[in-house]
Amino acid sequence: MKLMYCAHCQDIVRLFPEKRSCKCGKSWGHYLEDKSTTVQTWPSLSIGIANPDFVQAERAFASAPKTFSPEITMRCWINPVSEPDVTFVQGVQAEESPAAAEQTGPPQ
Numbered sequence: 001m002k003l004m005y006c007a008h009c010q011d012i013v014r015l016f017p018e019k020r021s022c023k024c025g026k027s028w029g030h031y032l033e034d035k036s037t038t039v040q041t042w043p044s045l046s047i048g049i050a051n052p053d054f055v056q057a058e059r060a061f062a063s064a065p066k067t068f069s070p071e072i073t074m075r076c077w078i079n080p081v082s083e084p085d086v087t088f089v090q091g092v093q094a095e096e097s098p099a100a101a102e103q104t105g106p107p108q
């Protein structure tokens with residue numbers, strides 16, 4: 001699953017097909033219909049969590065909620081801007097012209 005980290009307010013928001021915003025409202029993002037590609041505003045960070053790790057950790061927690069073990073840990077990472085299934089757009093401009101906004105997105 002992908003999360004969005006707002007560089008302005010440091011909030012972290014899980015992305016869904018519906019557009020969601022961070023606490024300060026300067027960053028937003030959502031999944032596209034392919035349920036894999038995300039679109040989010042620049043400069044926010046795209047954070048990935050390994051889905052199998054999350055499932056395993058949730059099960060381990062459910063079976064022993066008071067125990068800390070390697071089974072409740074999971075891999076997560078910041079997606080590089082070269083990741084093909086993460087697209088960045090400029091926040092305000094994206095509302096008006098997504099194509100133009102993408103040209104002024106993150107460094108290539």
Ligand SMILES: [Zn+2]
Pocket residue numbers: 006007008009010011022023024025026027
């Ligand atoms: Zn924010």
